[in-house]
Amino acid sequence: MRGPLTLSEIAAQLGGRVVGDSKTQVRQIGSLDRATAEQISFVAQRRHVPKLAHTRAGAIILAPAMEPLAAIPRIVADDPALYFARVARLFNPRPRCEPGIDQAAHVDPRAAVDASARVETGASIGARARIGPRAWIGAGCYVGEGAEVGEDARLYPTAVVYDDCVIGARSHVHAGAVIGADGFGYARNGERWDAIPQIGRALVGDDVDVGANTTIDRGAIDDTVIENGVKLDNQIQIGHNVRIGANTAIAACVGIAGSTVIGKNCEIGGAAMIGGHLRIADGSRVSAATAVSGSILQPGTYTGIFPIDDHASWLRNAAGLRRLSKLLDRVRALEKRLFGKEAP
């Protein structure tokens, strides 16, 4: 953690306008609820404004329209959430990658590990693998033969990159993530399943984050592709030959079946399940816990969640749901009798 900064020092680096005592010193970010006098917090949404009266933060970041609502020293910024992210980075820079290959790491003599890279204890780097400048391979990681890890990328402990797969520059792969395991591809052979060799790769672009225990399968023939800037939360499963467009963000527990193409700038809610061989338009939003079984050709927000209810009510309504098609028929019959025709 760095030393304290005054509000004017922060504004000098990041912009924004200081209101109140610009010599106020802070040394860390804090939440509205728990910040201390040495911490700076932020308000981005109207619903958090009431907390301003009670916060003990030393300073606050807020939008121009909210500026008069705070009495403590403050920085006014057009996008308080983004400004806060930058202040957070200022006080919490990513740890520097200290170069070196641990003596208990296993590096194949045919691998190319940059002199500025770090390979921690128990990690294994296969033949012909390439580890870029300042790349950081955590304890117990595995980087297979011919795989590549780009500059400033980081694999957290136990992450696995199978043979020939690629992790782009500045990408982060969290613990337990598995990149490039075999896709689920079989041909029926009587009652048995014959495995089809999965010879494509998994290509993860630059500035991608991959959450803990997320899995990205290698392609069957062609490659599975995660484009630049994609953010993947934990426990996501991405099938073979999926392509995910740039800057799409996907929350935890999502599954994407094989060969589906998701556009750029999409947002997929947690635990959504997306079927195979679909196309999802750029800029689409899928709500949490929604099953997507057809392509989405027009951007928009799409939802399909069974509404939660107390168990007894659910039982009654779920029973009705099984008779819904017949209910429609009954209403049609009523309409014919009463109106002489079905409603449009």
Add this chain to the structure above:
Amino acid sequence: MRGPLTLSEIAAQLGGRVVGDSKTQVRQIGSLDRATAEQISFVAQRRHVPKLAHTRAGAIILAPAMEPLAAIPRIVADDPALYFARVARLFNPRPRCEPGIDQAAHVDPRAAVDASARVETGASIGARARIGPRAWIGAGCYVGEGAEVGEDARLYPTAVVYDDCVIGARSHVHAGAVIGADGFGYARNGERWDAIPQIGRALVGDDVDVGANTTIDRGAIDDTVIENGVKLDNQIQIGHNVRIGANTAIAACVGIAGSTVIGKNCEIGGAAMIGGHLRIADGSRVSAATAVSGSILQPGTYTGIFPIDDHASWLRNAAGLRRLSKLLDRVRALEKRLFGKEAP
């Protein structure tokens, strides 16, 4: 495995009343279906009573009301399931943690590992980490800088605890679990996402079980907290700043989005999905496969599952569901014509 015990020896240790030959010896627990004469089984539910006639178990544990239904030697206990759990533990004590640091483990010289702790091969313990008395760190585990593992806790092979996170006393973390990876926190920056440093910790209390491949993210600013006695099954995902109250039990594949607070003594069914920023009252029950998108303020059992059906019936009813709102309008129109007003 210990030697055999007679029923009277068991009752002397655990209480309960022996009926039949109290010198009957058993050496292990067994299921009603497959137990042998050297094993003791139990019946806790009426629906298993018919199996009593066929079991080959040497003895049985059951409730007072069921006692006359068995002919074999038996132990009568008020809570047969709990009694059985204790007998099971009697015959199957947890393996003793044999102290020692494997020569192929990596322990930072600034870490504090208790002399009675065990660190297996390939494990990595970071600077300033603290490993408590009789704590057992399995093969290939990672305990980050400044992290703590409490007394008698156990990390199974490949479990990962990120920097500064805490595992309480007697807690068990199964293989592949990841504690303290970064929460999913970004600020929009045009089309890109700027990562917000996640500086909170993940704090796991005492007597907590964490299942295989479960992930618990560290907090964004404040901490993610799992209170004492919580039981987490496999492949659960817990987002940043979630708090889970004491003794809550969560079945496998559940996802809990960020900042949600779950009360004490709740039971969450498998594959339930709980949205972010919600509150779930103490003692609530959520059914399996249910999506929770709003807070639950009154304890009770809550459900939201699309009822399964044969595919053709489902197709018809699902089509009707998409027209349900219009169907309501049509019924209203019928009611107005027929009754002169809409039904209440």
Add this chain to the structure above:
Amino acid sequence: MRGPLTLSEIAAQLGGRVVGDSKTQVRQIGSLDRATAEQISFVAQRRHVPKLAHTRAGAIILAPAMEPLAAIPRIVADDPALYFARVARLFNPRPRCEPGIDQAAHVDPRAAVDASARVETGASIGARARIGPRAWIGAGCYVGEGAEVGEDARLYPTAVVYDDCVIGARSHVHAGAVIGADGFGYARNGERWDAIPQIGRALVGDDVDVGANTTIDRGAIDDTVIENGVKLDNQIQIGHNVRIGANTAIAACVGIAGSTVIGKNCEIGGAAMIGGHLRIADGSRVSAATAVSGSILQPGTYTGIFPIDDHASWLRNAAGLRRLSKLLDRVRALEKRLFGKEAP
């Protein structure tokens, strides 16, 4: 990768009838979209026929009925998908397991590792474990005390097999998979939960594939059993005492709760959730994202998915769903008034 083969050389090994220049050489498989002149592709479904006009593949595999639709050299086979799988295996044989125990692997002196097996760096093999002929234990894997890995089986890096569990011959367990962690078994003890020792094993048969980060719990008393030829995709969770019948295929993200018995030759779609203590008949199909809360006694295809819709329409229909039971009552009232009785 092997050298090139002519179509007649392929047909000599695998059968099928060559049409066009049988001396055409290919050296790899390719997709219809991206294959080059040195690659062979296939068409199994009518909807891919239009691509035949544009493919640059050097040769194509197709069914007799489609043979006249292609102009390029081709192999006619009764089951093009299965034939393609075989050609794929011809050009991409599984890598040979080079025997040897890495000096940085940890093998207990009481373990029995076949001389033809391979144990990679950082792997740990417990006491009394048995590693069969040509079995391949990847980097950082853990094989517990008394566990067995059959001949020609492969554990990819970081896979974990707990004590006493069994992986059959020719089975593949991908990275991050955990076989045999404790099942989720507790007895209520007041507000607390007492863990019930899980003394059963997890038995994985022959020719089984286990995907990345999939978890298979050990049995509570009896064993959890995965029969021969089962194919499990990534991130599947299988609870204690589940039994899965031979040649059943399960797509990613599926959860199966404890003690459920799934028959042979079933197909379970991705993210389906199957409750505990159920029976699923041989040959059943469960659609993706479907929750199964009762037994399936007749084979067939079963589905339960809330249909996705634009968010506004979903909101309206979901609100209607909460009133569905009352709507049925209202329709009954209309019917009684209009018809003198409820519709059948």
